Amino acid sequence: MGRHRVVLAPSVDRALPRIPQHIRRKLAGWVAAVEAQGLEEIRRLRGYHDEPLAGARAGQRSIRLSRSYRAIYRVQADAVIRIEEVTKHAY
Numbered sequence: 001m002g003r004h005r006v007v008l009a010p011s012v013d014r015a016l017p018r019i020p021q022h023i024r025r026k027l028a029g030w031v032a033a034v035e036a037q038g039l040e041e042i043r044r045l046r047g048y049h050d051e052p053l054a055g056a057r058a059g060q061r062s063i064r065l066s067r068s069y070r071a072i073y074r075v076q077a078d079a080v081i082r083i084e085e086v087t088k089h090a091y
Contacts, residue, residue: 004039006031006073006081019069019086026065027086034081060084 008016016024033042043050048063053072062070065086072085 004034004079004081006034006083009082009084012083012086015086023065023069023086026069027071027083030063030065030071031083039075039081 030042030048042048050061050063052058053060053062057072060072060074062072065071068088070085070087070089071083072087073081073083075081
């Protein structure tokens with residue numbers, strides 16, 4: 001079990017008040033789970049649909065916070081996970 005620290009990009013921190021409360025709660029739950037259990041364990045949970053991204057977003061991963069909302073993150077050095085964007089997914 002690896003220990004990770006999750007940080008928010010400044011743009012995410014500024015955007016959070018405009019994101020629906022149930023999405024903020026789901027994100028906070030994911031952050032707490034990752035910090036407590038490790039990213040590898042949480043990636044196994046099917047509900048988050050954790051997946052690597054391709055193309056211009058290669059090196060980033062996304063998780064589902066709801067049917068519409070996604071969080072985009074990148075794993076940095078020293079087990080730091082940086083949430084780079086929380087966005088409403090366009091279908």
